[in-house]
Amino acid sequence: MRLSRYFLPTLKETPREAEIVSHRLMLRAGMIRQEAAGIYSWLPLGKRVLDKICTIIREEQDRSGAIEVLMPTLQPADLWIESGRYDAYGQEMLRITDRHDRPMLYGPTNEEMITAIFKSGVRSYKDLPLNLYHIQWKVRDEVRPRFGTMRSREFLMKDAYSFDLDAEAARRAYYRMFVAYLRTFSRMGLTSVPMKADTGPIGGDLSHEFIILADTGESEVFCDKAMLDLPIPSEDTDFSGDLADLVAPFTAPYAATDEMHDQAAFETAVPEERRVSARGIEVGHIFYFGTKYSAPMGAVVTGPDGKDVPVEMGSYGIGPSRLVPAIIEASHDDDGIIWPASVAPFDVGIINMRSGDEACNSACTSLEAQLQARGLDVLYDDTDARGGAKFAQMDLIGLPKQIIVGPKGLKNGEVEVKDRKTGERSLMSPDAAVNALAASQ
Amino acid sequence: MRLSRYFLPTLKETPREAEIVSHRLMLRAGMIRQEAAGIYSWLPLGKRVLDKICTIIREEQDRSGAIEVLMPTLQPADLWIESGRYDAYGQEMLRITDRHDRPMLYGPTNEEMITAIFKSGVRSYKDLPLNLYHIQWKVRDEVRPRFGTMRSREFLMKDAYSFDLDAEAARRAYYRMFVAYLRTFSRMGLTSVPMKADTGPIGGDLSHEFIILADTGESEVFCDKAMLDLPIPSEDTDFSGDLADLVAPFTAPYAATDEMHDQAAFETAVPEERRVSARGIEVGHIFYFGTKYSAPMGAVVTGPDGKDVPVEMGSYGIGPSRLVPAIIEASHDDDGIIWPASVAPFDVGIINMRSGDEACNSACTSLEAQLQARGLDVLYDDTDARGGAKFAQMDLIGLPKQIIVGPKGLKNGEVEVKDRKTGERSLMSPDAAVNALAASQ
Known part of the structure; x- marks a missing residue:
């Protein structure tokens, strides 16, 4: 979505x-x-x-x-x-x-x-x-x-x-x-x-x-x-x-x-x-x-x-x-x-830190498609709100996992995966993120 | 069921x-x-x-x-x-x-x-x-x-x-x-x-x-x-x-x-x-x-x-x-x-013509398990009602397909598959029945 x-x-x-x-x-x-x-x-x-x-x-x-x-x-x-x-x-x-x-x-x-x-x-x-x-x-x-x-x-x-x-x-x-x-x-x-x-x-x-x-x-x-x-x-x-x-x-x-x-x-x-x-x-x-x-x-x-x-x-x-x-x-x-995974409205939220940027858009839509193909429900924040507002809203609605996609990370081939409950953040490639989130289901 | x-x-x-x-x-x-x-x-x-x-x-x-x-x-x-x-x-x-x-x-x-x-x-x-x-x-x-x-x-x-x-x-x-x-x-x-x-x-x-x-x-x-x-x-x-x-x-x-x-x-x-x-x-x-x-x-x-x-x-x-x-x-x-397949309450009804008979029971439970494993919803009539009453009830509730299992047929290795809409009946082996019904979904 x-x-x-x-x-x-x-x-x-x-x-x-x-x-x-x-x-x-x-x-x-x-x-x-x-x-x-x-x-x-x-x-x-x-x-x-x-x-x-x-x-x-x-x-x-x-x-x-x-x-x-x-x-x-x-x-x-x-x-x-x-x-x-x-x-x-x-x-x-x-x-x-x-x-x-x-x-x-x-x-x-x-x-x-x-x-x-x-x-x-x-x-x-x-x-x-x-x-x-x-x-x-x-x-x-x-x-x-x-x-x-x-x-x-x-x-x-x-x-x-x-x-x-x-x-x-x-x-x-x-x-x-x-x-x-x-x-x-x-x-x-x-x-x-x-x-x-x-x-x-x-x-x-x-x-x-x-x-x-x-x-x-x-x-x-x-x-x-x-x-x-x-x-x-x-x-x-x-x-x-x-x-x-x-x-x-x-x-x-x-x-x-x-x-x-x-x-x-x-x-x-x-x-x-x-x-x-x-x-x-x-x-x-x-x-x-x-x-x-x-x-x-x-x-x-x-x-x-x-x-x-x-x-x-x-x-x-x-x-x-x-x-x-x-x-x-x-x-x-x-x-x-902080939703338990079994009742979460979506499994994963994707945050696009720079909507409109071609690399960010492309990485986000690719992540969205791959995660959906693995059976996950995804909420993709593709709006042009500020990053801070996006973080706060995604934390508020409590999806178990977040993927944060920004232009700097993408230059290094990386996105950030955040666990809502522990707050733990890890940098990894988009493919690794898909695999990690699919495996955690 | x-x-x-x-x-x-x-x-x-x-x-x-x-x-x-x-x-x-x-x-x-x-x-x-x-x-x-x-x-x-x-x-x-x-x-x-x-x-x-x-x-x-x-x-x-x-x-x-x-x-x-x-x-x-x-x-x-x-x-x-x-x-x-x-x-x-x-x-x-x-x-x-x-x-x-x-x-x-x-x-x-x-x-x-x-x-x-x-x-x-x-x-x-x-x-x-x-x-x-x-x-x-x-x-x-x-x-x-x-x-x-x-x-x-x-x-x-x-x-x-x-x-x-x-x-x-x-x-x-x-x-x-x-x-x-x-x-x-x-x-x-x-x-x-x-x-x-x-x-x-x-x-x-x-x-x-x-x-x-x-x-x-x-x-x-x-x-x-x-x-x-x-x-x-x-x-x-x-x-x-x-x-x-x-x-x-x-x-x-x-x-x-x-x-x-x-x-x-x-x-x-x-x-x-x-x-x-x-x-x-x-x-x-x-x-x-x-x-x-x-x-x-x-x-x-x-x-x-x-x-x-x-x-x-x-x-x-x-x-x-x-x-x-x-x-x-x-x-x-x-x-x-006569339910269209997409809205039928069950896909298949199994009629056991002689509940209590070991061969009939065994064939029916095996058919039920195999059809369910193929993703079909099955209603298995395992009651001791008469055959005529079972036929009438199964026709009344209109499941698209029926499998009729009786002792005589089983001796020949056969069950009968009936299409509710056309009334067409075919004799075939239980395995062939499972394949035919799974394929018709």
């Missing part, structure tokens, strides 16, 4: 309304634009990050055996009256009346609708286990939306729903998502800590929040330091087996959000030098809630004994539009964002 | 509520489920088709130089009051009041919001041309939603918006989208006919609808038969040039929707034997409307002469959720859907 043809409205000033660093950086890097309180447009750079995050989520959901569907954003109120949550959900539910005065709502979550879908399509235990997920926009009409897309009113959510014949099978389904979540966050460069959590309005018996540690986190969390260094299950994990042994190391050590924290138990369980007390950001939440929805809604399957039983369910959420700022909170410096 | 682990709730009966064949087939093939009047869930098979359609749209938008963003579904009413459309839009606009009593709406289109985005990010003619598109759910609260996802209330739309300094540059932008649309529909196996159209509530000077011919089409259309056989611009088209010469063959012959039709002009322009009068389905609509939104909203750029001018705009829509039924209307038979 040529910057001169791109839409990258970066800001030099720090927007006053942004309270946390990720919100400031997303606005400054031209990733998002606020359209109403807690409602954002995703500009081209932000959209690319959001897509990369969704791709990782999808790959790990698919790997675990979940199947993708897409439910609508609007839901009839009837469904929620049936489950008993219509009145209970309160003002966070955005209630809508259509032109025929029918009560509708903008879905804040989909337990009811997926239960209805299941009920209409599955009759027998032979069709289980089943896990259906979708990635769709949702609305929670927060009284005070804040922190940019970290806590927005319209937000993107991956929500998965598992259906099983009995509690034991439901536990296995829960563990599949548990492992899928560990892998998902790890692939985004995040260290996530599963913590026992309150089940809240979803209800149920068993729940974990996946928390990443960041100074700006919304809640206080407590865990055994050992949690931070556990190896993540590999991509060869056999999801058809029981994953209890893979999950156990993540549930054995102490780890709890402030709602569930028990200081005495913490001190008993964890030696002082391993006690971590920090701020955390919730990036995923999984629930096992049994027959909470299936029983009132009559979602039953015929078991092997010919008797109908309400299906055992769980639900599993990840917020991609919240992960974008969460990753930035975990990975930035004073100059801007 | 193994059918035994998939979620494919096909129906044997024809749903009573469905008035047109595509709606019946989408329900019967387990592609969609109605959640409220005109509001649908996309089940796994439908979601795959929708994704393939969106991928083609994206590729052609990107090829033409358009840049992807993502605007929210909810919009503040203010924007529409500013443009003057808030009152004019009538009851089709789904109006919403949030918890703070602020007037919002579920976006039916995005001219206002994209103009605001443009205004906040672009100042100079040097940043033009610019075309921003997104693919997002929209709502039009139709008084009588019908025909399934052909005319639903919540529908997916790709809408692109072009911004240019003057009318001549805007015409070039319009032609880029014109060519992108021809290519998009052609890649989906559709013959689309661009027809001069009324600009309706979007307003403006120039507009084309892209219509595909189908007996169940909603409107009557008239065109020169020559329009149906024109070659489509190639993927090597240079979108940075002026595409007037590529567009001219598509705008010269007579072609008009009933709103724009002039029978006398038709008869003068087209010899009787070439006059086509048929039913059509609108699958795309493009508009050039100049400064209709930029002027009232103050979206100006500074021109080369240093003076501010309101930017010239166009908008360009394709409905992916409507294309799914449109393709089915154009491609089906009495047994079910």
